[in-house]
Structure formats: structure tokens, C-alpha cells
Amino acid sequence: MAKVTILGATGNVGLFAAHTISEIPYVSDMLLVGRPGREDFLAGCCRDLSDSFAARGTDVRLSYSTSLADARDSDIIVCTAGVPRKPGQDRNDLAFENAKIVAETARTIGQVSPDAILFVITNPVDVMTAVALKYSGLEPRQVFGLGTHLDSMRLKSLIAHYFRVHVSEVHTRIIGEHGKSMVPLWSATTIGGIRIQNLPTFSGLPTQEMIETVRTSGEAIIRDKGATVYGPGEAIATLVRTILGNENRILTVSSYIKSEIHGIGDVCIGVPARINREGVFPVAIRLEDDEIAGFSRSVAKIQKITAKVMERLEKTQ
Numbered sequence: 001m002a003k004v005t006i007l008g009a010t011g012n013v014g015l016f017a018a019h020t021i022s023e024i025p026y027v028s029d030m031l032l033v034g035r036p037g038r039e040d041f042l043a044g045c046c047r048d049l050s051d052s053f054a055a056r057g058t059d060v061r062l063s064y065s066t067s068l069a070d071a072r073d074s075d076i077i078v079c080t081a082g083v084p085r086k087p088g089q090d091r092n093d094l095a096f097e098n099a100k101i102v103a104e105t106a107r108t109i110g111q112v113s114p115d116a117i118l119f120v121i122t123n124p125v126d127v128m129t130a131v132a133l134k135y136s137g138l139e140p141r142q143v144f145g146l147g148t149h150l151d152s153m154r155l156k157s158l159i160a161h162y163f164r165v166h167v168s169e170v171h172t173r174i175i176g177e178h179g180k181s182m183v184p185l186w187s188a189t190t191i192g193g194i195r196i197q198n199l200p201t202f203s204g205l206p207t208q209e210m211i212e213t214v215r216t217s218g219e220a221i222i223r224d225k226g227a228t229v230y231g232p233g234e235a236i237a238t239l240v241r242t243i244l245g246n247e248n249r250i251l252t253v254s255s256y257i258k259s260e261i262h263g264i265g266d267v268c269i270g271v272p273a274r275i276n277r278e279g280v281f282p283v284a285i286r287l288e289d290d291e292i293a294g295f296s297r298s299v300a301k302i303q304k305i306t307a308k309v310m311e312r313l314e315k316t317q
């Protein structure tokens, strides 16, 4: 049985993730961590969630704290702490502000819970994963971000809708930045096990329109309702379940790659990775030429932003 800690638990994503994670059968303890001054709100969240556990028949010990020290002995720590973007902002606009939060948090986590897997949600998630990896001192397999998993799910849903098939029939991936430079892998997209290019109807698929919808999905939801919550919350639970269940699923998350993909690497970015109780292990893949070019551009963009953020962080330490 496992202890899962959620940082930023008073926020939109953290709180809904607490609800979705509580449904995972391997979870025995859940700790909600918020900032000092938020004790009453955290207590209220615990009471409200406990009622839902009672109604559902969930047996999870739930507690809250405003001290990161209480995250000790966690199996997984989900970091949603940080500011979200406002309408009109790019995720990368949050980079330095959130890097300060993630660096400080990761440093403490590395000390109090060195065996944990640190799962980063805070945006821009690829850059924040690199910051968490560096400042926690944990191994690359222990630190990963939600990456392009949610984008891959968004594309999967659009394809399933277009072909009028159940989502479980569609396998697809988006790699690269969780942001504008994301790269759809049509070469790795199948429907009912058949490569999408081998389906005659593929020629009519509005691929550009679909990928543009995915690229702007978060922005559109934030504009219309203020925050993306249910998609990220369910996606977070999928990853937590994959780890705790030692499922060895291959999901597309932000992970440190050395040179696994066509020799491209030294960056934290969305790539397919095998995920189990030990953590996250990027899978070497071969891509089409246009996909390699897109991925290289995405990597170069993230490397540049990451380097800039790391440099500024070092000056503040």
C-alpha cells in the first residue's frame, strides 16, 4: 500500500487530483499539502473528500499539512504548486516564477523523501521537470512531468470521434513540448491496430486542424472556465495508477533523455516512457524525417528556456 502526497492541494488541479487518486486501490494514505495560512481550507477539503470516500466506500487515510517535512516516506509526490496561466499568457511566461517554487520544493523533497517518485504538473511542465530533477538531487527515473500525456489523450479523443470508434481503439502520441512546438506522431498512430496511413479515410483526416485544436485546448478551456481541471486530474490518476500498479505501460511523459531519440537529448521533454514502480524509463524510438525535424526544434526551444531559467535560479540561490 502506498502514500501519495499532493503539493498545491488547495488549487484547482491538486484538489481534483486528490479525488481521482483516492480511487486507486493501492493508495492507503494521502497527504494534502498547502501553504501556511490555508489550514482551515485544507481541513474543509479533507472533510469534504472524506464524505466522498464514505459515499463511495473508499478506505484511504487522509490528512493535511502546511509543512513539506510531512511528505516523508511518500511513494509518490504530485507537485501542482505554482501559478496557472491567465488568458492570453503562454505557459512559458510562468517559467521563472514557478521555477522558484519548484526548486525550493524539490530541494526539500529530495531531503525528506529521497525514495519517492516526484511527479511534476506545474507549468511549463518540461522546464519544471528539469528544475525538479536538478534541485531534488533524485535520479532521472524518479522525476517526471505530465508532459504530452494529456495532449496525446486530447488527440486520441479527436481521432476516435472523427472515425466514430471507441477511444480504446485509437493509439496515438504527441511528443516534445507540452506547448506550441509539440509534435504529433502520425507514424505511431493506429486504429484497431492498423496504422492510420493504411486506412483509406486517413487522407481526409483534418490533421492540421486537429493538432491546432490540441495545441490551443488548454488556452480555450482557461478562457471559457478559468482552469483545466478534469482532464489533468484524470491524467494524473492514470500515471499514479501505472506506477503503483507496476503496470509497465508506455505513456508519453516529460522525462530526462540523454540521447535516446535519434541521438537528440540532454533535456526533459515529452517522450514515450515505460512506467512502473521503479519510475520512468524513456523508450528509444525511430521517427519519420519530418517528426525528427519537429522534435529537434521542440528540444532546442525547451533547452533554451531551461538554460535561461537555471541561470536565473542560480543567481537567486
Ligand SMILES: NC(=O)c1ccc[n+]([C@@H]2O[C@H](COP(=O)([O-])OP(=O)(O)OC[C@H]3O[C@@H](n4cnc5c(N)ncnc54)[C@H](O)[C@@H]3O)[C@@H](O)[C@H]2O)c1
Residues within 6 Å of the ligand: 007, 008, 009, 010, 011, 012, 013, 014, 034, 035, 080, 081, 082, 083, 084, 085, 094, 098, 101, 120, 121, 122, 123, 124, 125, 146, 147, 150, 178, 227, 228, 229, 232
Ligand atoms: N501539465 C499540465 O498538463 C497541467 C494541467 C493543468 C494545470 N497545470 C499547472 O498546474 C499548476 C496549478 O494549476 P491550478 O489550476 O491548480 O492553479 P491554482 O491557482 O488553482 O492552484 C495553485 C496551487 O499552487 C499553490 N501555490 C501558489 N503559489 C505557491 C507558492 N509560492 N508556494 C507554494 N505553493 C504555491 C497554491 O496555494 C495552490 O494550491 C499551474 O502551474 C498550471 O499551469 C499543468
Ligand SMILES: O=C(O)C[C@H](O)C(=O)O
Residues within 6 Å of the ligand: 084, 085, 091, 123, 150, 217, 218, 219, 222, 228, 231, 232
Ligand atoms: O493550458 C494550461 O495552461 C493548463 C494545462 O497545461 C493544460 O494543457 O490543460
